[in-house]
Amino acid sequence: MHEFELIKKYFSPLSLNNKSSLNLNDDIFFDKSNKLAVSVDTYVEGVHFINFKKPELVIKKILRSSISDLICKGICPKFYFISGSGDRKSFSKTNLKKISNSLRQEQKKYSINIGGGDTVYSRKLSFTITSIGFSKKIIYRNKAKIGDDIYVTGNLGDSYIGLKVLKKKIKINKRLGNYFKKKYYYTELNIKFALKLLSLANTSIDVSDGLFTDLDKLINKQKLSYRLYLKDVPISDNLKKLIDLKLIKKINCISKGDDYQILFTAKPSKSNIIKKIGKTLGVKISKIGKICSPSHTSETLPFVSFFVLSAF
DSSP, rough: OOOHHHHHIIIEEEEEEEGGGGGGOOSEEGGGGGTTEEEEEEEETTTTTTTTSOOHHHHHHHHHHHHHHHHTOOOOOEEEEEEEEEOOTTTTHHHHHHHHHHHHHHHHHTTTTTEEEEEESSSSEEEEEEEEEEEEEEEEEEEEEOOOEEEEEEEESSHHHHHHHHOOOOOOOOHHHHHHHHHHHSSOOOOHHHHHTTOOOOOEOOOOSSSSHHHHHHEEEEEEEEEEEESSSSHHHHHHHHHHHHSSHHHHHHTSSSOOOOOEEEEEEGGGHHHHHHHHHHEEEEEEEEEEOTTTTOOOTTTTTEEEOOOO
């Protein structure tokens, strides 16, 4: 059973008397009266990360991936709780020291602090991170308006190529390989821009499952469709080199996820403001499409400069 079907059938009915759960159709819990926002994510070895040979890098990726749920909602994370299950090999003194050092670096970088956690013995390595932030308001899902422009921060696709390099499923030179591996482990988060986003965006989400999947989730309960322009979806110069060499297709790279960039929609009247803020903060922000009415004809034209994907 798909995750969304599972939630809808078994858990959404349990949240009917709790407005803060947002009908379990968002990435966070938001108690408006107490200005409290919470997100929870679990990461399993072999599913969400390949292995634990580089614990200092894996833990950075996991923590950044977790707090991105709050950041894309316009919230600064303040505390995190981390629980881990694993064996003595995974949690050896050497690995624990590496994990601790990495978490200390991340705490300093993002001004967050650990609040607690738990450890249990298991043959399967996994981590669960609960992130907490405080805000008077957030940017919700399912608030897109017809005519909204669709934006995304940063570049898409580098993390996916990094994963393919780590799995040895693509052959490229060492320099490029190192670049993509770094992009896989070091997720770029745009906290400064996220705080500005509260006054700009109608709706937002982080790109974790892939551009198309996350855009579908962003408007999944609205009778809307969207138009995306493939040529405008941002990629790095290094990824463009691989595409030019025909080692991979652009549409495949941007649809795989694990980018954790901010995907949002905003009124066309906000375009110049968004452009100016991006320039001031040094954040790459790309306009990649448009929210359309449900009557809009959907088609896919991958071989020209644009294509349309339905979302209803």
